[in-house]
Structures are given as C-alpha cells and as structure tokens.
Amino acid sequence: MSDRPKQTFKKIHASGRMKEIMEAHFRELDEAARTKKQKVAWCTSVGPAELLKGMGFQVFFPENHGAMLGATRMATDLIPLANAIGYSPDICSYLTSDIGSYLKGESPISRAYPGIDGPPRPDVLVFNTNQCRDVQDWFNFYGREFNVPVIGIQTHRGVGEITRAHVDSISAQLKAMVPKLEEIAGTKLDMDAFKRVVGLSRQCTDLWKEVLEIASHKPSPLTFFDGTIQMGPAVILRGEERAVDYYRLLLAELKQRVEAGVAAVDGEKFRIYWEGMPIWGKLRDLSTQFADLQACVLASTYCSSWVFPALDPDAPFDSMARAYLELFIVRDEDYKEAYFARQISRYGIDGMIFHDAKTCPNNSNNRYGMVERISEGHDLPTLVLHGDLNDLRCYSEEQARTNIEAYIEQLAEKKGL
Amino acid sequence: MTVGGRYGGIDIGASASKAVIIDGARKIVAAEVRRTSVSFETSAREVMDAALAAAGLRLEEVGRLVATGYGRHNVDFAHATRTEIACHARAAHFYHPRRITVVDIGGQDNKIIHVNAQGRRESFKMNRKCAAGTGAFLEEVAQRMDVPLERIDGLARRAEHTVQMGSYCTVFTKTEILAHMRAGEKVPEIVAGLVESVVKRILEMDPLAREVVLTGGVVAHIPILAEMLAARVRHPVHVVPDAQFAGAFGAALMAAEME
Numbered sequence: 016m017s018d019r020p021k022q023t024f025k026k027i028h029a030s031g032r033m034k035e036i037m038e039a040h041f042r043e044l045d046e047a048a049r050t051k052k053q054k055v056a057w058c059t060s061v062g063p064a065e066l067l068k069g070m071g072f073q074v075f076f077p078e079n080h081g082a083m084l085g086a087t088r089m090a091t092d093l094i095p096l097a098n099a100i101g102y103s104p105d106i107c108s109y110l111t112s113d114i115g116s117y118l119k120g121e122s123p124i125s126r127a128y129p130g131i132d133g134p135p136r137p138d139v140l141v142f143n144t145n146q147c148r149d150v151q152d153w154f155n156f157y158g159r160e161f162n163v164p165v166i167g168i169q170t171h172r173g174v175g176e177i178t179r180a181h182v183d184s185i186s187a188q189l190k191a192m193v194p195k196l197e198e199i200a201g202t203k204l205d206m207d208a209f210k211r212v213v214g215l216s217r218q219c220t221d222l223w224k225e226v227l228e229i230a231s232h233k234p235s236p237l238t239f240f241d242g243t244i245q246m247g248p249a250v251i252l253r254g255e256e257r258a259v260d261y262y263r264l265l266l267a268e269l270k271q272r273v274e275a276g277v278a279a280v281d282g283e284k285f286r287i288y289w290e291g292m293p294i295w296g297k298l299r300d301l302s303t304q305f306a307d308l309q310a311c312v313l314a315s316t317y318c319s320s321w322v323f324p325a326l327d328p329d330a331p332f333d334s335m336a337r338a339y340l341e342l343f344i345v346r347d348e349d350y351k352e353a354y355f356a357r358q359i360s361r362y363g364i365d366g367m368i369f370h371d372a373k374t375c376p377n378n379s380n381n382r383y384g385m386v387e388r389i390s391e392g393h394d395l396p397t398l399v400l401h402g403d404l405n406d407l408r409c410y411s412e413e414q415a416r417t418n419i420e421a422y423i424e425q426l427a428e429k430k431g432l
Numbered sequence: 433m434t435v436g437g438r439y440g441g442i443d444i445g446a447s448a449s450k451a452v453i454i455d456g457a458r459k460i461v462a463a464e465v466r467r468t469s470v471s472f473e474t475s476a477r478e479v480m481d482a483a484l485a486a487a488g489l490r491l492e493e494v495g496r497l498v499a500t501g502y503g504r505h506n507v508d509f510a511h512a513t514r515t516e517i518a519c520h521a522r523a524a525h526f527y528h529p530r531r532i533t534v535v536d537i538g539g540q541d542n543k544i545i546h547v548n549a550q551g552r553r554e555s556f557k558m559n560r561k562c563a564a565g566t567g568a569f570l571e572e573v574a575q576r577m578d579v580p581l582e583r584i585d586g587l588a589r590r591a592e593h594t595v596q597m598g599s600y601c602t603v604f605t606k607t608e609i610l611a612h613m614r615a616g617e618k619v620p621e622i623v624a625g626l627v628e629s630v631v632k633r634i635l636e637m638d639p640l641a642r643e644v645v646l647t648g649g650v651v652a653h654i655p656i657l658a659e660m661l662a663a664r665v666r667h668p669v670h671v672v673p674d675a676q677f678a679g680a681f682g683a684a685l686m687a688a689e690m691e
Contacts, residue, residue, distance in 0.1 A: 390555055401560045413502055414541065418558055421517035425553045 020281045022306040027241060029265040036257045037247055041128050047073040048135030054200050055135045057157065059150045060250055061320070061339055062143040063168065063189055065216050065331070068254045069209030070200050075135055076251050077153065078146070081109030082243075083123040084116055085295025085405035093119060094406055102156075107149035108374040108405035114156055139199045141192070142167035145345050147377040164199065166192055170339070175347045177340050185336035206331075212254040213335065214328035222262035223249040224322045227314070229269045231362050234278030235313040236269050239289045240302035241279065242318035249321040278311070285310040285426050286363055290355070291370030292317060292378045292404040297415075304416060308423045314362040316343055316354075317378070344377055351380060352388055359395060366396045366426050373401070373409035396429060398422040437691070438487070440494040441683025442480055442510060443519065444468060444503025447539030447567060448649055449475040451483035452680040453494060454688065458526070462487035463677045472503030480509070496687035500679050502540075512690065517543055517556050519682030524645040525551040526685055527672045532643045535634055536678070537650040537657070539567040544638045557637055566630075567650040569602045573626055576606045577619060585654045587623040595625030605629070624656075631660045644669045647678035 047053035056072040058064050060079070067074050084090040090108060093115030098104050100118070102111050116122050122133035140154040140163060151167060158165035168188045171181050193204050226245065230237045237245075245265060252258035271277075287305070289312050294301065305312050323338035343354060358364070367389060369381035376382065381399050390397040400418060403409035438461070443450040445468060453462040464482040468475045476499070484491060491509060499510035500519040507513075516536070524534040525547050534545040546554040559566065574584055595617050597605055605626075612622055630650070634640075644667060651657050652675040662669035672678050 396555060399557070414558060417502070417515055417517070421515035421556060424515055424518050425556065428552050 019307065019309055022281055022303075025277065025279060027245070027265070027268065029261070029268050030244070032264055033245070033248060033261055036252060036261060038128055039257075040252060041124055041131060044073050044075055044135040045128075045131045054138040056196075057134075057137040057140045057154065059142045059146055059154075059167075061145050061342060062141050063192070063335060063339075065212045065254045065326075065335055066189060066192070066209065067141060067196070069212040069331075070196055070204055071202060071208075072139075072196075072200065073135070074251070075137065077113055077134070078109055078150075079247070079251050080116070080122070080124065080134055081113050081405060082293075082295055083127075084112040085109075085293075086298065087123045087126070088296040088407070089116065089121065089123055090296065090405035091407045093121070094408075104374070104406065104408075106374060107147060107153070108403055110149050110153040111374075112405045113153065117157075117160070137161055137163055139163055139196065140165045141196075143170060143339060144168065145170040145339055145342055147375070164195065166195055168192075168339075170345055172345050173347045174340060174345050175350060177337065181340055182333060182336045185340055186332045189332050189335060210328040210331050213326055213331040215256060215259055216254040216323070217326035217328065219249055219253045219255075219258045219262060220321065220323045220326060222259060222266060224319075224324070226262055226266055226269060227318055227322070228361070229266070229273060230313040232273050233286075233363060234276075234280065234283035235286065235311050235362075236272035236277055236279055237313065238279045238302065238305075239293075239312040239315045239318065240298050242315065243293045243295075243298060246318050246321060253321070279313070280306045280309060280311040282309045283311045284430075284432065285365045285423060287312040288355075288358060288362065288364045288367040289315040289317070289370065290367060290380055292372045292375050294370065294372075294400075294402045294407075294410060295404055296407050297402070297410065300412075301415075301419075304419055308420065310423050310426075312368070314358060314364065316358075316380075319358075320344065348383055348385065352385065352392075355385075355389055356393060359393060364395065365430070366398065366422065368422070369397060369399045371399055371401050373403045374406055375404055378404075396422070396425055437495045437688070438489060438493055439684045439687040439691075440480070440483070440497035441519070441680040441685070441687060442476055442497065442499045442501075442507055443516065443677075443679035443683060444472050444476055444499065444501040444507065445516070445539050445649070445679065446502050446541075447571075448676070449479040449501075449503070450677050450680040451479040452677050452684045453483050453487045453489065454681070454684045456688070458685060458688065460674065460677070460681065462489075463674060463680070465676060468503065472506035473508065476503065476507040476509075496690050498683040498687040498690070500683045511687070514683060514686055516679045517545055517558075518553070519679045519686065520647045521545045521547050521553050521556075521682070522551070522685050523678040523682035524647055524672055526682070528643065528645050528670055530643065532645045533638065533640055534645050534647060535638075535640075535661075536648040537566060537630065537634070537646070538648045539571075539650075542566055542634060542637065544634070546642075559633070559637065566633075567648075569605070570626060570630065570650065570654070572602055573605055573609065574623070576609060577622065579619065579623060581653055584623055584627065585656050587620045588627050588654070588656045589620075591620040591624035593621055593624075594628050595621045597625045597629040627654060627657050628660055630657060631664065634661065635664060640665045640667065643667045646671045647675050649676040652676035 090112035
C-alpha cells in the first residue's frame with residue numbers, strides 16, 4: 016500500500032472561464048427578476064429549456080440549485096424544515112433541501128455571488144416529469160407560493176423502442192405549451208430564434224459528449240468528479256453561445272492532457288463507472304479516497320444525461336421530443352443494461368459502482384436486479400453504495416469507506432495486482 | 433513465511449477488538465479480545481499487549497502484523513491494513529478451501545462474501561446503514577429484556593415455538609416485544625424470535641446458493657443461529673473455529689503470506 020504515488024490535485028484551467036459565465040448567468044437572472052425587463056421561467060433539468068430560451072425567457076434550474084445545496088452541505092440543515100411542513104424525508108432531497116432553503120431564506124447563490132439574494136422570482140414554472148414525479152410537486156409548491164402558472168410535460172416511462180406515437184405525444188405537449196408561454200412572455204414564438212437555440216443546444220451537447228468520451232483514454236485525463244462540476248454549462252447554459260465556447264476551451268485543454276499523457280489519477284490502476292446520482296456533499300472525500308487507491312472513477316450515466324444527439328434545429332419540436340425520450344432515465348431495464356454494456360466497453364471499465372440514493376428511486380438503478388445482471392452477465396465486479404444525493408443522514412461514512420476499500424481490494428485480486 | 437516465525441492479526445471492530453498471533457504453521461498461539469473503547473489506538477495497544485503476554489512474546493518478535501476492522505487505520509504498529517471483508521474471506525477459505533459464501537455477522541454490520549475455489553473474492557455485500565439484524569440489534573433488544581448476551585443461546589434453545597418479529601427496526605422491535613409480552617409470550621420464545629429475525633435479515637441479503645461459512649462474534653456467542661440458518665438453506669452451513677477471531681486470524685494469515 017505504501018508504494019502508491021502521492022496524488023496531486025490537477026486543476027482544470029478552463030474552470031476559471033466556467034465560473035465567469037456561471038456568475039454572469041446568475042446575475043442576468045437576478046437582474047431580470049428585479050427589473051422585470053425579462054420574464055423568468057423555472058425549468059426542470061431536462062425540461063424544455065430550448066423552447067423557453069427561444070421565447071426570450073431567462074431560465075433558472077432548481078435542480079442545479081439543489082445540487083449547490085448538496086455540494087455546500089447546506090442541504091442537511093435545510094431538509095428538516097421542508098419535512099416539518101409535510102414534505103417527507105423519503106421524497107427527493109433536492110426538493111426538500113430547496114424548499115427548506117426557500118423557507119429559511121438561505122441560498123448558496125447569495126453566498127457565491129454577493130449582492131444576489133437567492134433564486135429569482137419566477138413568472139412561470141415549467142417541468143418535464145422525465146426526471147420523476149417529484150419535480151411536478153416541487154414546482155406546484157412554488158406555483159402556490161408565488162401564484163404563478165405551473166405547466167409541464169408528462170413523460171412516458173419504461174420506454175423500450177421509441178415509437179412515432181411516443182414522439183408525437185411529447186411533441187404535441189410541447190406545442191400545446193406555446194400559447195400559454197406566449198401569453199406570459201407577451202410575444203409570439205419566433206421560430207427562427209427557437210431553431211437557433213436548438214442548434215446551439217445541439218452543438219453544446221455534441222461538445223459535452225466529446226468531453227466525456229475523452230475519459231476513454233488510458234489513463235483518463237478526467238474523472239467523474241470533475242464531470243459533475245464541468246457539466247454546469249451543459250445543464251443551465253445549453254442553447255447559448257457561451258456554453259459552446261466554453262466546451263471548445265475545455266476540450267482543447269483535455270486534448271492537451273491526453274497528448275501529454277497527464278492522468279487525472281496518478282498511476283491509474285482501476286477504471287470505475289459510477290451509476291446513479293452524485294453524493295454531492297461527499298464529492299471531495301470520495302474523489303480523494305478513490306485517487307489514493309489509484310482508482311479513477313471516470314464515467315457515469317449521470318454526466319451523460321445531458322447528451323441529446325437527437326436535437327435538430329430543422330425539426331425543433333419533434334427533435335426535442337425525441338431527445339427527451341431517448342433519455343436513459345425514462346427507458347426500460349433492457350435498454351439500460353445494453354447501455355451499460357456499451358459504456359463498459361467504451362471506457363474499458365474494471366468495475367461499476369451503483370449509488371442507491373435513498374430519496375431518488377428513479378436514479379437508483381440497483382433496485383430491479385440490475386446489479387446481479389451486470390456482475391453475472393457481464394463478468395464485471397459491482398458494488399452498491401447506500402447514500403443519498405443531498406441528505407447525508409442517509410450516508411454512513413465508515414461503511415462507505417470500508418466498502419470502497421474492500422471493493423478495490425477485490426478488483427486488485429481479480430487483476431492479480 | 434518461516435516455520436519459526438510469528439505473525440499477528442488485529443481486528444478493531446465496532447464492538448470488540450481482537451488480536452491473534454499465529455506461528456509459521458498457521459496455528460493460533462494466542463487470541464485475545466477486549467471491548468473496543470472510544471480510543472481505537474488504546475484498544476489496539478491493550479488487546480495486542482494481552483495477546484503478546486499470552487504468547488510470551490515482544491512486539492518486535494512478531495514478524496508481520498496486519499490490522500483490520502473499522503479501526504484498522506488507527507493501529508500505528510501494524511505493517512499493513514486490509515479490510516475486514518478480505519480478512520473474513522481469507523479465514524473462512526483457510527478452513528473451507530473451496531467455493532463458499534462467507535457470512536460474517538458482526539457488531540454493527542453483516543457481510544456476505546462470495547469466494548471462489550481459489551479463495552479469490554468474487555463479490556460482497558454489506559447491510560445498509562441500518563444495523564437491524566446485527567450484533568448491535570441483539571445486544572440492544574436483549575438489554576431491553578434484561579437478558580445478558582451470554583444467555584441468549586440457552587434461552588433460545590428452550591423455546592417451544594418462535595415468536596415472529598415483524599419489524600426491520602431495532603427501536604420498533606423493542607416496542608413489538610412489549611406487545612408480545614402483554615400477549616403472554618415467554619422470554620425463551622421471544623428470544624428465539626429475535627435470533628430468527630437475524631437469520632431472516634441474512635436471507636434477505638443473498639440467496640446463499642452455495643456452501644455457507646459463518647464467521648464473527650454473534651455466531652460465536654449464539655451457535656443456535658447457525659442451526660436456524662442451516663434449517664432454511666439447501667447447502668451445508670459451517671462455523672469457523674474461534675468465529676469471533678476470524679477477522680484477526682484472517683489478518684494474521686495475510687501477514688504470514690506477505691513474507
């Protein structure tokens with residue numbers, strides 16, 4: 016164990032630019048809400064952001080706020096406030112921590128960006144239940160609080176092959192939103208502007224995919240933990256020039272790393288796939304532990320969830336419908352298993368960790384026999400970590416550390432190391 | 433490994449600290465256990481000193497020493513650390529060198545480890561964060577009934593039937609016991625129900641589709657648990673000798689193999 020190299024933290028230099036564009040985004044949102052010069056829409060992470068941006072809305076993503084609450088560990092103190100008003104500790108802890116944040120009037124946005132009080136007041140809340148049913152209940156809470164409309168798309172779930180009927184039903188729901196959004200925006204939908212946003216979103220997603228796939232190099236220049244930070248623009252700035260520019264910058268830096276043989280984890284011995292939500296409040300601890308064990312967690316379903324190859328500016332409604340139906344999270348178990356098999360092969364994976372997030376059943380893919388099918392059917396050692404995205408009361412530090420250490424021992428035995 | 437050598441294993445568990453010293457023939461020459469205190473470092477020193485005294489050795493005479501258990505990183509005199517999963521698997525395969533499922537019922541967690549014929553781990557599982565169905569569960573609930581741990585096995589053996597426990601949770605189980613007592617159930621039947629509930633938790637974790645080898649302190653103190661488990665699975669169920677010391681013994685075996 017003593018022959019392990021001392022790990023050095025490798026800064027991604029492009030991140031400085033990311034911080035600038037993220038700050039600019041939050042300041043624009045704040046200004047829009049304060050001055051009323053631009054309407055503000057709250058949107059779920061894989062909601063119809065392209066349509067909203069194409070119609071001139073400033074778009075705020077509460078799930079991103081949830082992740083910030085988790086990463087700053089503010090969530091654990093705020094969740095009980097939502098529990099106390101009837102939002103169960105068993106439901107989405109993004110929801111409970113975000114509502115707790117609202118109730119207490121504390122937000123990581125105001126800590127990160129002085130002068131901003133917190134999330135911008137919405138004019139409309141727009142959801143897509145593709146993530147889960149909780150997003151609708153989450154948005155309905157704010158709909159009641161702010162007395163603003165809540166509109167959304169009801170997704171299909173457990174989808175195998177995507178049929179024309181599936182696409183038509185989502186496309187029709189997207190189109191049906193337009194009159195209400197036009198009424199709130201006070202302008203008519205400009206199809207050219209909408210198509211332009213869809214085109215930019217497609218460029219962003221293509222570049223983000225390229226960023227993620229660079230981890231297939233051995234050694235990988237990028238970890239999953241880097242990815243959870245670097246994905247910010249792909250989630251909240253998609254459909255905008257600055258996100259496209261950012262990923263060009265990031266990609267160039269990562270390509271340089273590959274050329275120079277720079278490994279994200281020195282002496283990389285094990286290549287791990289992370290399935291499920293990040294444990295936001297433990298990213299640093301986990302990243303350090305894996306690196307110390309010379310294990311690079313380098314690919315994930317989560318970071319790949321903002322890859323939308325179907326987006327096509329020439330068919331914006333249909334292609335958005337298809338893109339949001341092709342999502343891993345709404346697919347059936349056969350699709351998911353085949354997806355994992357492709358990822359395992361693409362990234363040269365030695366082992367796969369399933370995070371069973373207590374409050375996120377939709378993103379916990381260990382609950383229907385998948386772990387056994389992957390470990391036995393694909394001869395891949397697996398590990399289930401019990402925890403949560405935001406509620407650290409559901410996470411046992413020592414059990415997790417021992418599980419990870421034992422798992423790497425097991426992989427080492429398998430590799431004869 | 434030298435025939436005359438001495439090798440040590442130390443297991444700082446959540447409830448108990450164990451130290452084992454073996455000789456070059458892998459025979460246990462000393463095995464000691466102490467309750468784990470709030471200081472892992474102190475617990476490690478005390479239990480190791482006791483084992484060294486029992487073996488008539490000084491620490492320097494122990495060629496290699498491996499630490500395991502929750503406190504493994506706090507044993508400053510160990511040469512290496514291994515997880516308890518590795519150590520229990522090693523000990524179980526030493527006694528039963530074939531394809532087995534190792535079930536370790538410990539103080540605060542249960543582990544199920546699949547080991548192949550060569551002794552290599554294929555997979556493992558631990559219970560969730562909740563400690564229901566572990567040693568801590570039995571200890572707490574027995575305390576509620578004023579039953580010392582060492583009497584659990586004897587009481588369970590006297591039971592004429594087994595009371596069914598319906599709850600996952602240690603706290604709820606305590607309440608459930610009150611209801612059973614009010615309904616006229618006697619202590620042996622309730623105790624048997626508690627032991628069986630541990631067996632049920634194990635069976636929920638894994639189908640146990642190969643020969644089973646039990647390790648850990650709980651089965652060492654409550655051997656009837658192995659019999660109850662054997663009655664519910666199709667494959668033979670074994671208990672390793674000195675089951676409470678299995679982790680420390682596995683660590684000592686690994687220490688010997690490092691040379």
